[in-house]
Amino acid sequence: MAYELGVSLQGDTLIYPKEVATGYSTVFELPNGLQAILSEYTLNDHFYLKRMKEAEEFYVLRYEEFRIAEELTLKIDGEILSTRNELHSGVYLTSSLFDLSYFGRKGSHNKSINITFNKNWLADHLHIKDPDEVLSTYLQLKTASFTMEPIDNEYRRYFTEILQSEQDNPLRIATIQNRIMLLIERFFSRLYERSKSVLTSPKISRHDIQQLMHVESLLTANVETRPPTIDQLAQAAAMSSAKLKKLFKEVYGTSIYAYYQKQRMQMARDLLLRGDYSVKEVGLQIGYSNLSNFAAAFKKEFNLLPSEIRA
Numbered sequence: 457m458a459y460e461l462g463v464s465l466q467g468d469t470l471i472y473p474k475e476v477a478t479g480y481s482t483v484f485e486l487p488n489g490l491q492a493i494l495s496e497y498t499l500n501d502h503f504y505l506k507r508m509k510e511a512e513e514f515y516v517l518r519y520e521e522f523r524i525a526e527e528l529t530l531k532i533d534g535e536i537l538s539t540r541n542e543l544h545s546g547v548y549l550t551s552s553l554f555d556l557s558y559f560g561r562k563g564s565h566n567k568s569i570n571i572t573f574n575k576n577w578l579a580d581h582l583h584i585k586d587p588d589e590v591l592s593t594y595l596q597l598k599t600a601s602f603t604m605e606p607i608d609n610e611y612r613r614y615f616t617e618i619l620q621s622e623q624d625n626p627l628r629i630a631t632i633q634n635r636i637m638l639l640i641e642r643f644f645s646r647l648y649e650r651s652k653s654v655l656t657s658p659k660i661s662r663h664d665i666q667q668l669m670h671v672e673s674l675l676t677a678n679v680e681t682r683p684p685t686i687d688q689l690a691q692a693a694a695m696s697s698a699k700l701k702k703l704f705k706e707v708y709g710t711s712i713y714a715y716y717q718k719q720r721m722q723m724a725r726d727l728l729l730r731g732d733y734s735v736k737e738v739g740l741q742i743g744y745s746n747l748s749n750f751a752a753a754f755k756k757e758f759n760l761l762p763s764e765i766r767a
Contacts, residue, residue, distance in 0.1 A: 457481070472497055479566075484632060488577065492636050493570045496619060499560050506557035514552045514574050517643060519615055521545040521607070523565040545612075546669060547605040547643055567619055571640060578644065605646070606669045608708055609676075609719055614639050660703060667693040668707050671700065675712065679720045680742055686712065721757040724750075728765055735762040 458470050469482040479497025486492055522544045550556055560566065579585070607615070614635045621628045671689050689712065690697040704712050720742045727738045739750035739762070754762045 474500060476501055476503065484629075484636075486571075486633055486636060488580070489573070490577065490636075490640075491572045492632075493568075493572075494619065494632075495566060495568045495570075498565045499562050501562050503560045504557065505559075506555065509555050510552050512552060514572060516550050516552075517571045517573070517640060518548040518550060518568065519570075519607070519611070519639060520548070520566065520568040521615070522560070524561070544666075544669065545607040545673065547607060547611065549643075549647075567615075569615065569618060569636065569639070571636060573640075605643070606665065606672060606707060608672070609715070609722060610642065611639065612676075613722065614642075660707070664695070664703060665707065667695065668700075668703055671704065671712075672708065672715075675716050676719045679716065679723050682743065683713070683716045717753070718757065721754060724754060724762065725758065725765060728762055738762065 458465050461470075461473055461476060463471070463473055468484070469480055471480050472478065477497040477499050479495070481493055481495040481497070484492045484494065524544055618632050618635045618639075621631050625631070671693050674689060674692060675683055684692070686697050686701065690700045693700055695703075701712060704715070708715055710718070724738050724742050727733050727741065728735070733741065735751075736747055739747050742750075744750035744753070751761055754760070754765075758765060
C-alpha cells in the first residue's frame with residue numbers, strides 16, 4: 457500500500473498522504489503467527505481498493521466501522537453490499553479465495569481491525585475439532601463469498617479499547633493483543649454455536665440485517681439523551697414496529713430498550729472506572745436526574761452500586 461501511494465513506512469505504520477486520507481494503518485504481529493492491521497482515517501478523496509483472489513488460502517476477520525459520506529460500496533466475488541446509512545459497522549469473515557474491493561467516498565471515516573490467520577490456527581488455538589467444516593459452513597451461507605455479523609455492545613467495547621489505547625501506556629501492546637484475542641474468540645464461538653441460527657436463515661434478508669445495524673447505531677449514538685421511539689426507529693428501518701422489535705431481539709438477543717439500557721450502564725461503568733467524575737456526575741451525564749434510580753439501575757446490571765465499583 458505504501459509503495460502504491462508513493463510514501464515510506466514509519467516503522468510498522470503507514471501515514472496516508474494528505475491528498476488521499478488523513479490517518480494511518482499500522483501492523484501488529486500477534487502470538488502464534490497472527491497478524492492484525494489497525495486503521496483509522498478520513499478519506500480526502502474518493503478511494504478505490506481491490507485485492508485479487510489467490511490460490512494460497514487464508515482468512516481475514518474484519519471489524520469495521522464507517523461513517524459514510526454519500527455511499528459505501530463493498531464487493532466480494534461479484535456480490536455487492538451498498539449502503540447510504542450514515543453509520544455502517546459489522547464483522548466480516550473474508551477469504552483470499554475471492555476478489556474483494558471497496559469504494560469509499562471523500563469525507564468517509566473508517567475505523568477497522570483486520571486480523572489474518574489460516575484455518576489450522578483455529579484447530580490449534582480455539583479448540584475447534586474440524587475448522588474445515590466450520591469455515592466452509594460459514595462461507596457457504598447464502599453465498600460463497602462473505603457474510604456479516606452486526607457489532608454489538610461487547611464487540612464495540614473491545615474495538616474501542618484497542619483503538620483508543622494510549623501510545624505511552626507500557627501495557628499498550630499487551631492490551632491490544634488481549635482484546636484482539638477476545639474479539640477472535642467471541643466471533644468464532646458465536647459462529648460455532650449459531651451456524652444454523654437466525655443470522656444464517658433466509659428468513660432474515662441481508663437488507664433487513666443492514667437496517668437492523670442502522671437502528672443499532674441510531675440507538676447507541678448518544679446514550680446521554682432519550683433514545684428514539686420505536687416508531688421513529690421503525691421508520692428509519694423502513695419496516696413495521698412489530699417486525700423491528702421481533703428481528704432486533706432475534707439478532708441482538710434482547711429487546712430494543714434493554715439493549716439501549718445496557719449500553720447506558722456500560723458507559724456509566726467506564727466513566728466511573730476512569731475516576732474523573734463523581735457518581736452524581738456520571739448519573740446526570742447518562743440522563744438520570746434521580747441518583748437513587750441511577751443506583752438501582754446500575755446495581756441491576758452489575759450487581760454492584762456505583763460507589764462500590766469505584767472501590
